[in-house]
Amino acid sequence: MSSGRKGASPAERAAKSDGKAAGHSGKGVRATRTGRPRQADIARLAGVSQTTVSLVLGGNKSGIALNEDTRQRVLDAARSLGYVPDPIARRLSQGQNNLLGLYTFTSTFPTDIQHSYYPFLVGVEEEAANQGYDLLLFTSSSTTDTGSAESLHRIRLADGCLFLGRHVPEETMARFLDDGYPLVYIGRHDELGARLPYIGADYVTASTEVVRRLVDQGHRRLLYLRENDEAPASVDREAGFLAGRKATGLSPAATPVIRTDGADITPDRLLGWLQDGFTAIVVEETDTDIAVSAVESAARAARLGCPEDFSMALLGNRVNRSPGLPLLSGFAVPRREMGRAAVRLLAGLIGGESDLQTHQIVACQSIIGETIGPPPETTSS
């Protein structure tokens, strides 16, 4: 091959001094696997080397001197061939490709829990566009077992990756961190010490605030319904509830925590609670909002009006608010802003910025809503 090369060099040179030596077949020559023109094709057409083409098209960041004529010839050739750079090759050589991964341990677009990730995605897309990144959605997650090696390898295609979901496959994540691969979790996660960068929501403060609001309204006996799961989102809300109990001086007996999956919330049970003197129910928000819905339908069945007969607060906000349903009192999880912040952080990590806040907690905003009122009149004042 080098023998052929030697012969070719002078030929090219000759072609060049001919000037605009496009006399050949030019276009017909390209027989690459893809059929698309490469820089080498442009080079041949313009009578220069591939290096020159790269310099011209790459904006010549190294500051190498370039004749304006040559530059134009190359640009013309590129245009006439309809050249489009191959992002893959570029990435192999440069080490980055402007892709942000998005890994959701379950389906990204679930059919049942419709839209649970949607607000995050809105923010992620917005900010990714701002920062000039495209998004890479890993679908393998749904089919393959969680965190399988196969499926996680592909993540490296992206310059960095966002993770969305309750789970943290610690081993794999540790591996990524060790390798210096940039990643950001959406949602607080302290599984790997302080190593996992994340954007969380301040559930604790917001939940405390909700308790305080109920107590301010006169409620003294509150019931807290939570999931039977130890995800940070659950833990934090309970912590906030307990902090609220403490701050308002209520006793544990007056503010019990009940774990439920929603199925066991019957109209009778709800009535029982009210008869026991509970005047407000605080419900954890989840993907499915199954617990709130259960309370709502139990109330309907028991013919209980929500602000009148008892108050209800949601620790979070229904993602999918339907026009028919009342606006629940509680707080808004700033999902969109979290998505944006996550992308900003990730972009910073990729860019190697040093003074990054890798553990961010975003404040939630109170939702006044329609479901908190004063407790109903009872025997005791």
Place this chain on the structure above:
Amino acid sequence: MSSGRKGASPAERAAKSDGKAAGHSGKGVRATRTGRPRQADIARLAGVSQTTVSLVLGGNKSGIALNEDTRQRVLDAARSLGYVPDPIARRLSQGQNNLLGLYTFTSTFPTDIQHSYYPFLVGVEEEAANQGYDLLLFTSSSTTDTGSAESLHRIRLADGCLFLGRHVPEETMARFLDDGYPLVYIGRHDELGARLPYIGADYVTASTEVVRRLVDQGHRRLLYLRENDEAPASVDREAGFLAGRKATGLSPAATPVIRTDGADITPDRLLGWLQDGFTAIVVEETDTDIAVSAVESAARAARLGCPEDFSMALLGNRVNRSPGLPLLSGFAVPRREMGRAAVRLLAGLIGGESDLQTHQIVACQSIIGETIGPPPETTSS
């Protein structure tokens, strides 16, 4: 220059004839840009060539003989180094990377028209996962002007691309087609002759069917509200409506087509229509469903009950059905199935299959709903 080359070759050869020269430091050597181990590192550790590593890890599809011992040594070395293949390099060499692009000419996750693309995405994600593809979402679309060269170049990163949206930048698409780049539109598009592969919905038949149902119920004067836009989705529905008019023998005067953006539908106007003897209103479905909503609120304001005072049919289905609202009679656009079909077709195109149906029309299913009833009693029988 070739002199230097010649000198190097023997040097390499010497290094090689030393044989299994892994005696060195092995692990400590890797000082790659990324810090991740490469096949070459494994090779050094296992005392074999990079080729052998590639063969072992690649499953040796070429059927080259391999000693089981060697195989194990390589696998062990790979594991101990924590090797992860670089998808980019793989793609550069293989020519494909298991990525499907998804290009929406507007934001993929809009905030205002919430969820309009969602059902498609569900299907796309499902089938992409089945076929072993990940999804590449191009965000540039929202920021850059439609179809700008810059933003469309990036599409080639994917092995093929789905397009979602009413627009077709013909020039760019023609370019893709000429290059043999695999792409599929979701939605019928005949802009480029029959060159653009697509998955459409059979709006025509479904719309005709809706008209027939109304006529079967006794309606003789129908009003059709459509968008002022010539997108195929609109054109097809109108065609179906007109076909229904023809099939049922109704006159154009009894079945007028009215273009509206929703804003001009007042309670008075609605009442006027009913006084003019129209007993049913057929509405085109759109992203925002602005027209249906307008009719609904006009009816509410005019205190008209829907199946009682007039019938209403939607040519399509509300994507975002809220619990409070009645189920509109009409038909279901099989968005999820369209998404799946699009991915299947695209995968076929990428795989170079020959006998592909590149223009597919998927049938819609009737929705009986609650908004069609017999026409109210009037003076004339």
Place this chain on the structure above:
DNA sequence: CTTGTCGCCTAATTCGTATTAGTAAAGGGG
């Protein structure tokens, strides 16, 4: 007439993997 220094461009190499062509050694048949 040398030496230096621009100006302009190219050869060679790199990124990490896959593939093709080929080589060296061992074993078998004549």
Place this chain on the structure above:
DNA sequence: CCCCTTTACTAATACGAATTAGGCGACAAG
């Protein structure tokens, strides 16, 4: 002992762009 096959590997190269390290000619200064 030679030739042929089989086994088990390796060298070289491709993929497409970016980058590094020059090379060559011209013109200026000494």
